[in-house]
Amino acid sequence: MSNLILGIDVGGTGIKGAIIDTVTGELISERVKIPTPPPATPNQVLEVVSQLVEILEYEGSKIGIGFPAVVKDGICCTASNIDKSWIGVDVNKLFSEGLKKDCKVLNDADAAGIAELNFGNIANSQGITILLTLGTGIGSAMFLQDQLIPNTEFGHLKFNGTIAEKYTSNKVRETKDLSYKVWGSRLSEYLSHLEMIFSPSAFILGGGVSKKLHKYEQYLKIDTPIYAATKLNNAGIIGAAKYMSQA
Ligand code: BGC
Numbered sequence: 001m002s003n004l005i006l007g008i009d010v011g012g013t014g015i016k017g018a019i020i021d022t023v024t025g026e027l028i029s030e031r032v033k034i035p036t037p038p039p040a041t042p043n044q045v046l047e048v049v050s051q052l053v054e055i056l057e058y059e060g061s062k063i064g065i066g067f068p069a070v071v072k073d074g075i076c077c078t079a080s081n082i083d084k085s086w087i088g089v090d091v092n093k094l095f096s097e098g099l100k101k102d103c104k105v106l107n108d109a110d111a112a113g114i115a116e117l118n119f120g121n122i123a124n125s126q127g128i129t130i131l132l133t134l135g136t137g138i139g140s141a142m143f144l145q146d147q148l149i150p151n152t153e154f155g156h157l158k159f160n161g162t163i164a165e166k167y168t169s170n171k172v173r174e175t176k177d178l179s180y181k182v183w184g185s186r187l188s189e190y191l192s193h194l195e196m197i198f199s200p201s202a203f204i205l206g207g208g209v210s211k212k213l214h215k216y217e218q219y220l221k222i223d224t225p226i227y228a229a230t231k232l233n234n235a236g237i238i239g240a241a242k243y244m245s246q247a
Helices: 042-055 091-099 108-119 164-168 170-175 180-198 208-219 232-246
Strands: 004-010 014-021 032-035 062-067 102-107 128-134 138-144 147-149 202-206 226-228
Touching: 004 042, 004 108, 004 232, 014 042, 014 232, 032 042, 042 062, 042 091, 062 091, 062 108, 062 232, 091 102, 102 108, 102 232, 108 128, 108 138, 108 147, 108 202, 108 232, 128 180, 138 164, 164 170, 164 180, 170 180, 170 208, 180 208, 202 208, 202 232, 208 226, 208 232
Parallel strands: 004 062, 062 102, 128 202, 202 226
Antiparallel strands: 004 014, 014 032, 128 138, 138 147
């Protein structure tokens, strides 16, 4: 049985893929990214994922896919940063039939968490660890030691008169042109709210902006230790492939 599995990360702005060695967590192909098609309907997204399979010349039989929504028992249940027509779709079936490969879909932040659990900062952690992906939205993955509690959706917690991801996602920083000081202070308020509710042992920040933690960590005034995801914005594809390898 091959350890090499294609991991895909469907995001609000781009759809990324790479072939992953699911034993080491390393990328063994280049990482290819194609812009998310507007509108990001099931057929359009399926078309982009099949282009990725072709570009990467992937001949394996299994694909793991991280998806930016609640995915419960293979069914897409929400659609905040993706077309509403996804709601109710059997995503495992759609991708498996469309790509003629065995595909398993999970929430994108849960996928990133699985990467960190197996190859990064969550390994050996005691207590609760919360990973947040700061991108178009805010995704969350919560672990009690090595046990994932899936689909936590902390980016949708009501916060400051709106929901958290509309207050402090990376997209909000970019579109409102917030300085790292202002945005970092917003993020700090949000982390402190999560800290109060869950008393985690650590927060892990993922998404592209986690690479720049040094620019805003001085504004994060909470007691819980904060780390950048070791796999940075590759965590989603690595974790999706790892998830498929264990399915
Ligand atoms: C979605 C989550 C997703 C996150 C990051 C949120 O808007 O509701 O399911 O994990 O964006 O993509």
